[in-house]
Amino acid sequence: MTLHILRLIWNRRKTNAMVMIEIFLSFLVLFALGSLTYFSLGNYLKPLGFVYDDVIVLNMNWNRADYDPREMIMQIDREIRSFEEVVQVSMASSNLPYARNYWGNALSFNNRQFNGGVFFVDDNFAATMGIAPVEGRWFGPEDNGARLKPVIINRKMADAMFGPEQALGKIVTEDHFDAKPGGDTARKIDEFVIVGIINDYRFDGEFSSTENRYFKRNVLTDSSSVEMVGGLIKVRPGVGAAFEEKLMNRLQAMAPGWTFRTGPLKDMRKTYLREMILSMGIFVVIAGFLIFNVALGLFGVLWYSINRRRGEIGLRCAVGADSHRISSQILRESLVMATLGIALGTFFAIQVPIAGVFEMVSAGTYLLAIVSAAVFLYLTVAACALYPSRLAAAIRPAEALRDE
Numbered sequence: 490m491t492l493h494i495l496r497l498i499w500n501r502r503k504t505n506a507m508v509m510i511e512i513f514l515s516f517l518v519l520f521a522l523g524s525l526t527y528f529s530l531g532n533y534l535k536p537l538g539f540v541y542d543d544v545i546v547l548n549m550n551w552n553r554a555d556y557d558p559r560e561m562i563m564q565i566d567r568e569i570r571s572f573e574e575v576v577q578v579s580m581a582s583s584n585l586p587y588a589r590n591y592w593g594n595a596l597s598f599n600n601r602q603f604n605g606g607v608f609f610v611d612d613n614f615a616a617t618m619g620i621a622p623v624e625g626r627w628f629g630p631e632d633n634g635a636r637l638k639p640v641i642i643n644r645k646m647a648d649a650m651f652g653p654e655q656a657l658g659k660i661v662t663e664d665h666f667d668a669k670p671g672g673d674t675a676r677k678i679d680e681f682v683i684v685g686i687i688n689d690y691r692f693d694g695e696f697s698s699t700e701n702r703y704f705k706r707n708v709l710t711d712s713s714s715v716e717m718v719g720g721l722i723k724v725r726p727g728v729g730a731a732f733e734e735k736l737m738n739r740l741q742a743m744a745p746g747w748t749f750r751t752g753p754l755k756d757m758r759k760t761y762l763r764e765m766i767l768s769m770g771i772f773v774v775i776a777g778f779l780i781f782n783v784a785l786g787l788f789g790v791l792w793y794s795i796n797r798r799r800g801e802i803g804l805r806c807a808v809g810a811d812s813h814r815i816s817s818q819i820l821r822e823s824l825v826m827a828t829l830g831i832a833l834g835t836f837f838a839i840q841v842p843i844a845g846v847f848e849m850v851s852a853g854t855y856l857l858a859i860v861s862a863a864v865f866l867y868l869t870v871a872a873c874a875l876y877p878s879r880l881a882a883a884i885r886p887a888e889a890l891r892d893e
Contacts, residue, residue: 505826508790512830512870515780516862520838522776523858528850529696529769538643538689539586540619543576544754545733546585547720551747559709561744562717566709568743569720572736574728579617580709580717582609586618586692587757588719596640596661596681596703598650605646605701606692609715611708617723625657625685628706632684639706640681646701647686659683681705694761698849721754784869791823791877816878823874824867831863838862 549565551558562580569578584590584606595602614620615627622641632639637660647656663679690704691697707714724732733751740749805815841847842855 505794508787508823508826509830509833511786511790512827512866513834515869516831516834516866517837518776518779519862519865520834520858522773523861524841524850524854525769525772527854527857528698529765531851531854532691532698533695535691535699536689537691537695538620538687539692541586541754541758543724543726543728544617545722545724545736546588546752546754546757547722547736548583548750549718549720549747550749551744553746558716559712559714561747563709564743565720565740568739569722569736572732574724574732575722576725577613577617577723579613579721580611580707581614581719581721582707582715583718584608584692585719585721586754587694587761589693591693594663594665596642596646596650596663598659598661601650603646603650603701605642605703608690608692608702608704609707609717610704611717612706614704614721617721620687620690622685622687625683627685628704632706633708635682637680637682639684641685641687641704642683643690643699643702644686644688645699646703647683649701656683656686694758694765696765700849780869784873787870788873788877791819791874792880794877812883819878820871820874823870823878827866827870831866835859835863 547569549558549562551561566578566580569575582592584592592607593604594607595604597603610628612628612630615622620627623644625641627641628639640661642650642656650656650661651659659682661681661683663681664676665679666676689699690702691699692702707717709717722736737749737751741747838855838859842850842852
């Protein structure tokens with residue numbers, strides 16, 4: 490029966506080609522939408538690796554290029570700690586949570602480089618952000634004067650670099666460029682010892698994937714430290730905008746030429762989620778509109794095809810085919826055409842994970858997207874073919890043969 494249906498489809502290949510191309514394109518759109526949805530949902534359900542409640546973000550700008558701000562930043566740190574509303578304070582590089590500012594470099598081990606996001610933080614960062622190492626420890630006074638600088642990596646980076654081997658205590662290197670007077674840079678290779686491992690730190694939000702991360706200790710009393718332009722302030726529950734205003738007034742009086750900006754971290758998270766959901770919603774609406782147009786086109790093509798086959802259908806009825814067989818044949822033909830279009834789409838879809846275009850997306854996510862797109866298209870094609878098949882089944886042999 491299947492061979493007979495394939496022969497019928499081949500005999501009307503010019504008409505059916507349009508249907509199969511529509512199904513093929515719809516499959517690709519649904520596959521992309523499904524991959525994005527499952528990937529985003531999977532990321533959203535993972536732990537962020539830090540807490541955002543009762544944390545205020547402080548951004549600082551001293552508005553001068555020829556100025557060393559370290560001493561003033563240390564004074565600002567002490568001043569913030571003097572507020573009774575403050576629980577903990579940490580100074581960090583500008584790639585703060587939800588700031589959408591990415592700093593990247595690579596750690597090397599056994600002549601292999603492992604790229605990842607790098608963060609310059611102080612000893613209070615973990616306590617401020619609620620980060621607890623799963624192995625080893627966070628930075629502390631015991632690192633003062635150590636022969637090797639300490640570094641903390643996340644679990645994903647530890648697995649990539651060392652596999653099942655113990656990562657703590659391993660010595661790794663980082664190749665980077667240091668700024669020199671006059672605007673030049675000098676290449677430098679630093680050695681680090683791994684003192685701690687954390688599960689994850691998805692600073693770029695709930696919909697981001699787990700990536701390699703590592704933290705370098707930054708001490709402002711060290712002249713080689715990075716200039717910290719961000720601060721994270723853990724406050725007591727219930728502290729609101731009045732504290733932020735008081736804090737801004739105090740800091741502005743301390744550093745008149747500086748620019749300060751504060752805001753609750755949870756508000757930055759809300760803005761991030763709103764923008765991400767809005768952008769995904771726009772994509773869903775566009776995809777939905779495209780699928781709706783494809784369904785209308787499919788319905789029209791099937792209807793047109795049946796009207797052109799009135800003579801053939803009428804002849805079948807005249808030789809004894811009942812309405813159920815006529816209807817089921819039209820439905821099977823539609824599903825076989827859908828299978829051909831989906832098979833072609835699946836061939837192109839599986840090239841994405843094979844080519845490793847998006848390495849952060851797992852093969853399981855792609856497989857789920859392929860299955861979902863196929864099921865959705867089968868249901869859509871069946872729904873679109875249902876009414877035309879009933880029209881075909883209702884054709885009376887005498888009327889069809891008279892038209893011929």
